[in-house]
Amino acid sequence: MDFSFSRYGRESVKPSPVNEMMASFASDFRDGVDINLGVGYVNEKTIPTALLSEVMGEIAANPEIFRQAFNYGGPQGAPGLIQALRDYHVSEGIGGMTEEVMARLELVIGPSGATSILDALADIMEPGIVITADPLYYIYCDHLERKGFDVIAVPEEAGGLNPAAVRNILDQLGPLSERLSFFYVVTVNNPSGTVLCNEYRFGLAELAAEWSARLGRCCPIFFDQAYEWLIHDPDAEVPRSALVEVPEAPVYEIGTLSKVLAPALRIGFMVGQAGALMQALVQKTSDVGFSAPLLNQEMAAVMLRRHMRDQVMRVKEGYREKSLVVGQAIHEILGPWLEEVRGGTAGFYYYLTFQETATHSASLFFNFLSRTTGDPLVDGESGALHPRVIYIPGEFCVHPLGFTKEKGQRQLRLSYGYEETENIVAALGWMKEALRYAEGQR
Ligand SMILES: Cc1ncc(COP(=O)(O)O)c(C=O)c1O
Incomplete structure (x- = not known):
């Protein structure tokens, strides 16, 4: 018998194509053999881990200081964590944040x-x-569409989403x-x-203010x-917050x-003007579990106060090192096939565009790397497949009806976060083999 599902329920019964793909790899992923550049x-x-464990012990042992850390919390968040995040933004000058600006804002x-x-x-x-940028954060945009939103993905430029391009699209939409x-x-x-460069960031904030005024x-x-x-x-522009620079938006x-x-701490937060949106967000938190686990919030607060500066520096250094080695290897190993490489200056993704080779989940390139060509010479024997390489095909990263649909067919996201550098370089070697294989079969 059918359920009387909401639109979201109906749309969520079937896993999204990317979830399906990742799940099929996860079920028989071989540690030490297969290489995961997808997650x-x-x-x-x-x-x-050691610091977290120490801090957790301290919280559990001192209930007079960390009160009720194992009880329910309040829906806005633990006051200690809210204050620690406020102070960290101001003391580190994140986005140019000052005490005066922060005092005017709410943080939940x-x-x-x-x-x-x-x-x-x-x-x-x-x-x-x-409105978002293309390529897009597929996890959230897929979610939005299942909830009934229409995502319009505007192709990004080297500096990110250009407000002039967004303005163009909005104008073209007319009454829509x-x-x-x-x-x-x-x-x-x-x-x-x-x-996203600062110029575009402020321009986008101004555009949001302009369209809010226009639509009332x-x-x-x-x-x-x-x-x-x-x-x-180190050469990247230091971001400035639009909350600081365009306060009226x-x-x-x-x-x-x-x-x-x-x-695993599951600590996320939002900063902005106090008001109806923040109130609704707090109510929603109350509706789905009252708050993030208080123990985690207390741990995060202690980490922010005592260790965060060093921690962020250490993490950045680690990814910087990996990004340089992987970036160089991408050019050395895949150079002749590449049209464009993005990323590598922040976070842990590179985004590759091949000149011709298709990367989608029915492509020769994908079949080679997932060892599903059907040729035992390429795939290895069943039960002893050659190493598989997992990546996110560009087809999932662009809007299926969007402006970059065609280009997405020859793009891929490669994460240099999870795997160790030598495995990533080895995977690039397999990708080169896959490119040759795809060429040979054409
Ligand atoms: C763009 C973006 N937003 C949000 C998240 C989710 O972050 P959290 O772990 O805080 O839920 C991720 C995680 O990959 C992300 O890539």
């Missing part, structure tokens, strides 16, 4: 990482048009633009690693800053401690 996992070595903690804040926004905002719900911009883009209701811009603390190229910044500390 967005952080490198295990960046997680300060999500129930389970930045993801839960993004999820809440999809519930709170009326479904309509969402009245369905604009919000802007969603990942400041170090996932999948491409492209860093707030069309906020959400900057997803998941990787913003991980800009590791409806700007909200979403941050997370996942990438710089530990995803």
Whole structure:
């Protein structure tokens, strides 16, 4: 018998194509043999397990200081963590944040990482048009579409999403633009690693203010800053916050401690003007579990106060080193086939565009690397397959009806976060073999 599902329920019954692909690899992934450049996992070595364990012990042993750390918390977040995050932004001058600006803003903690804040926004905002960059953060954009939003992905440039290009699209939409719900911009883009330049950042904030005035209701811009603390190229522009520079615009910044500390803590937060949106977010947190686990929030607060500066420096150094070696290897090994390489200056992704070779999940290149060509010489024998290499095909990273649909067929995201450098270089060698194989079969 059929269920009486909501639209979201109906759309969620079948896993998204990328989830399906990753699940099929996960089921028989061979540690030490297969190489996973697909997952967005952080490198295990960046997680300060010993420090976390020490801090957890201290919290458990001192209930008079860390009160009720194993009880329910409040839906806005633990006051100690909220204050620690405020202080960290100001003392580190993140985005140029000052005490005066921070004092005017509200900061709330999500129930389970930045993801839960993004999820809440999809519930709170009326479904309509969402403007984002192409390539796009496929996990959230897929989620938005299942909730009934129409995602319009505007091709990014070297400096990220250009507000002039967005303005163009909105103008072209004519009366349809009245369905604009919000802007969603990942400041170090996932999948491409492209860093949004300050000029575009402020321009986008101004555009959100302009369209809010035009439509007579707030069309906020959400900057997803998941990787913003991980800009590791010393020559990169230092980001300035639109909350500081364009204070009149409806700007909200979403941050997370996942990438710089530990995803398992599930600490994500949003900073912006106090008001209806923040209130609805807090209510949503209450609806789905009252708060993030208090123990985790207390741990995060202690880490921020005592260790975060060194931790962020250490993590950045680690990814910088890997990014340089992997970047050089990409050019040396795959050079003749490449049209473009993005990323490598922040976070842990490179985004490759081949001149001709298709990368999608039915391509010869993909078949070679997943050992599904059907030729035992290429695949190895069943039960003893040659090493497999997992990556995210560009087909999942561009909007299926969008402007870069064709280009996406020959793109891929490669993560240098999770695997060790020598494995990544080995995987690039396999990719070269796969490129040759695809050429030979054409
Ligand atoms: C762009 C982007 N936003 C949000 C997240 C999720 O972060 P969290 O672990 O805080 O839920 C990720 C994780 O990969 C991400 O890439």
